[in-house]
Amino acid sequence: MGSSNLLYRLVEDNLKTAPESVAFIEGDQNISFQQFDRLCREKESWLRSQGVGKGDTVAMWLVNSSQWLAFFFALARIGAVLAPLNTRYKSHEIGYMIEKSQPRLLIMQSQFRNINFIDIFNQIDEGALRSLEKIAFLGADEILPDSLSGIAVTSTEMSGTESSSEQVQDDSSVCILFSTSGTTSGPKLVMQTQENLVRHGHYCASSYGMTLPDSALLSVLPFCGAFGLNAVLAAMAAGCPTIIMAAFDGREAASLIQKYGVSHVYGSDELYRKLIDAAEGDKPFPSARLFGFGAFTSSFNDYALAAWERGIPLCGLYGSSEVLAIFSSQTGERPVQEKIRGGGVPAARELVEIRIRDAASGRLLPAEETGEIEIKGPTNFIGYLNNPEATRKAFTDDGFYRTGDLGYLRGDGSLVYESRMGDAIRLGGFLINPSEIESVLKSIPGVEDAYIVGVEIDGKARVVAFVQDDGSATLSEEAIIDSAKRKLAGFKVPYRVWFVDDYPVTKSANGLKVQRGKLRALAQDNLQEGA
The missing domain is CATH 3.40.50.12780 (ANL, N-terminal domain)
Known part of the structure; x- marks a missing residue:
């Protein structure tokens, strides 16, 4: 147990050296480290008033904002754990995350652009929500329901007081649960500690030149994922401003x-x-x-x-x-x-x-x-x-x-x-990287994109391809296979080629990822049907 790498050190170090320097730029507003410190302490005071204490888990379903970050730092001061929810998720995914992380409190917004979070929440199986004692809406101006799925509703509106409570002095405590990309059994929740996040922020700041003069970060990915959050923490470690994009x-x-x-x-x-x-x-x-x-x-x-x-x-x-x-x-x-x-x-x-x-x-x-x-x-x-x-x-x-x-x-x-590893395919006794074959297919005139997967055909491991054409040439399955034969070893040549308009993808905090598992299932269906 220690306190040298508490998450709040990223705020306190800047308060000592340059409290008036810009921490965040959000819309037309510049937020100094001093102002951010005040915001964090207001959030901490509110969280404590809701009974949040050390070891509790709080879920947060918000788009990127300085308030998102302030809640996170406030939770770390308390010694509580954040379970961030991806705003791209729908009811099944949100329900799964809440059931897995078991939060007492959910902080959410009612709407963002065309996303109606209340409608999505109302579609969640109530059995997944048993741990929730309260739902708090972020600064909601509109009239809110008294409850959602039988859970009491409140607002995060502040009284303006700052917390005077001492922060929990344990930098080895878990402070956030990151969701993995997920498998067929659902995502796992990765436990990361305050000291890991702080150390990594400083490593990135120094190694990637963020401490140099005139550095500035544009934050473009959701804070709910490691990719988006780690970048911001690195900027804070460097003392350089972060320009926040809500989306x-x-x-x-x-x-x-x-x-x-x-x-x-x-x-x-x-x-x-x-x-x-x-x-x-x-x-x-x-x-x-x-x-x-x-x-x-x-x-x-x-x-x-x-x-x-x-x-x-x-x-x-x-x-x-x-x-x-x-x-x-x-x-x-x-x-x-x-x-x-x-x-x-x-x-x-x-x-x-x-x-x-x-x-x-x-x-x-x-x-x-x-x-x-x-x-x-x-x-x-x-x-x-x-x-x-x-x-x-x-x-x-x-x-x-x-x-x-x-x-x-x-x-x-x-x-x-x-x-x-799951993408790699063993062919002809060799472990093959799919991108090797895909790059050859994409070099064929008229091919816009290509993905390959491995399947078993007549007891042998073979590859099949899913191709998008760019409309500039007349393509056929036979022509693509013949071209591949001229450039690849026989065991790497696709056994079949199917043309598709779109690829199945999964949404994560880091972007869209093509689901090769679904392509593999589609290939097996096509082979069985003789397509």
Whole structure:
């Protein structure tokens, strides 16, 4: 137990050095660290008045705002745990998260743009809501119901008083539950501590150049996910301002980057497509220093290279809720082709150990050989909430986290991420990265995008492809297979090709991810039906 890395240190350090400096820019409002401190203490006072104490869990279903952050820091001061809910989620997903995290209190808003949160909440199975004692609406001006699903309703309107209570002095306490992307059995809840978040914020601030003069972060991803929140905490550790977007819009983001001279953005490839498409001019963002991205679709490389030609420094990232987002970045002097790959050098540098293990033999692999990425570092999570079996399976006996990701180490020790283990396919005795085959298919004239999955056909592991065409050429299944045969080993050539208009995707706090499991099921159905 200790207090050196309490989350609130990120506020207090700035209060000591530059209390009037800008912490957040929200709309037309500049919020100083001193003002943010006052807001946090008001939220803490309200939370305590609602009976929230150390160890309690509070769920929060809000879009990005300074109030979201103030509630989070207030909960940390109390020693309570935040269960953030994704505003993209619908009733089934929200119900699942509430049932898993067991919060006493839910803080939510009634509406945002075309999202009616009350309507969504009313569709939740009441059995999932048993832990909830109260629902509080954020600064609601409209008339609210007395209850929802039999749960008492109140408002978070403040009296204006500040908390005088001492914060809980335990930086090893769990302060947030991040949701994983999820499997067929539903997402797991990743427990992260105050000290992990604070240390990681400082590692990122120093390693990614956020402490340099004139640094500014544009926050573009939801705070409910590690990707969005870790970026903001890094900016706070650096003492540089964060421009908050309640929800991402490409044209607005481009304008904000230019208006405030933004140096850092961290987002998904999907997001960058919208941002860069909206940017005008040959060199639209002269202030940009690091625009880090996580690649969740397989067709981004050419786009990223084109962005570099416009002076937009897109660098691949690696991270997860378990080791925290923006864990590593492809910074430093290396060719652009290498900078746009996932992975890089960890923000915590020499404090992190990364090794690669062959999944079949269990043998540790040398540089340049692909296997499962294992990580041991100061920001490793402490476990999955109420799931000791999954926690046990996630770690090796000597404390390395089994990421479930495929990649390799370069000769200089930096990481290259290739794909999820579940995406990798063993063909002809070799473990194959799907992106290798997909990149060949996408090089065929007329192919807009392509995804492959592995299926069993006549007792053999084969690959099949799902292709989107761009309308510029006449494509056929036979032509694509013939082209692939000229470029790939026989065992990598798709056995079948199907044309699709859209891919099944799942929404996460970090962006859209193509669901290969659903593609695999569709392929099996097509094969059975002779399609």
